[in-house]
Amino acid sequence: MDNMLRSAFYRIVKTLMRILYRKGVALGDFTQLVKQAYVDVVEQELVRSGERVTTSRIAAITGLTRKDVAQLREREEQETSPRYNRGMRVLTGWRHDEEFIDPATSQPAILPFRGERGSFERLVQRYSGDMSAFAMLEEMKRIQVARETLDGGVQMLSQVYIPQGDEGEKIALLGMDVPLLISTIDHNLTCRDPLELRYQRKVSYNNLPEEVLPEFRAFVRQDAQQLLLRFNDWLYQHDRDHTPDVQGTGRMQAGVGIFYFEQPAEPKEPKQ
Structure with a gap:
């Protein structure tokens, strides 16, 4: 693993660790999840490339034992929420x-x-x-x-379904929303056609006083919600579950996610 990839994954995992620490999840449980995910991905990629899928082949790629791979392949993913x-x-x-x-x-x-x-x-x-x-x-x-x-x-009262106090529901959103963002980044990393790149943008400043943040949160909440509702209306009109006379092939999922973030900025390096 090169240094840039290691640094990127460390920052992702470190953020997830805060949630696991707060929920009292042991390292062994996390490690088991990583093994499960790796086995699932390797199996899916072998199928996609038309290669023969065997426990021995997956073990060779992942570095796990054949026994571990066989047990992990028997487990089924549960619905998130x-x-x-x-x-x-x-x-x-x-x-x-x-x-x-x-x-x-x-x-x-x-x-x-x-x-x-x-x-x-x-x-x-x-x-x-x-x-x-x-x-x-x-x-x-x-x-x-x-x-x-x-x-x-x-x-x-509201046209948006957002879990308020149920932490379980919010964690379920973690399992649905974060993978979509990572999937978009993964696509953009491997895409060779500029016209096929997926939209991925953000705006951020790092020297804001704390006092302005409540106003910005309210601004984002209002404007972003109106934009998402416009996207929702367009998608509804083109989704065959809701508009059966829409013509076309395949069955695709598409959408847009907007999220707000704030955190203490890293201190600037002193001028030499």
Whole structure:
């Protein structure tokens, strides 16, 4: 491993270690996860390149024993966050499905809880899989994206499903969002066609007073959210799960992620 790659991976792993340390995860558990991930990736890459996939071949590439590889190949990846995915689908349906839109305002309607058409129960049945309407409402109330009205209806409060106090849900997002960013960087590292590079940009300054940060956070929260909603509307119109008459081949996932960051800046080197 060359020094630049080692430095980049050290910074990634060091950040992850803070989470593992706080959660009391032992080094052995982390090492086992690394082995599992390496075996999975090697197997996928061998399949992609048309090579024969055997335990011995994977062991030779990874440096693990054949016994370790055989045991790791038997394990299955678990779904990261079914509750998060269901909540996202329900909010998306509420925003776009005409059955749940107020025709006078073209905004998500206040829905009666029960009813054969245009009800919250109907919305949840259509978009959440097997989660009950009562459970979904409690979840949405907990994270403050919906509320019950005085007449027993359900009103959307936010068009974005963001876990608030549930650390488990936030950790689930770690497992969904960080790999997407790394995948984009990996693509850009190997892409030879400039027109095929994926968008990857950030803006950052390192000599800001702490007092200006609350205003900047609010600025980002407002403007970034409006931009993401515009992207969401475009993707919805081109996604065959929501717009069945869209033509085309393959089944692809695409999207855009925006995140805010702040941390103490590294001190500048004194002038000689």
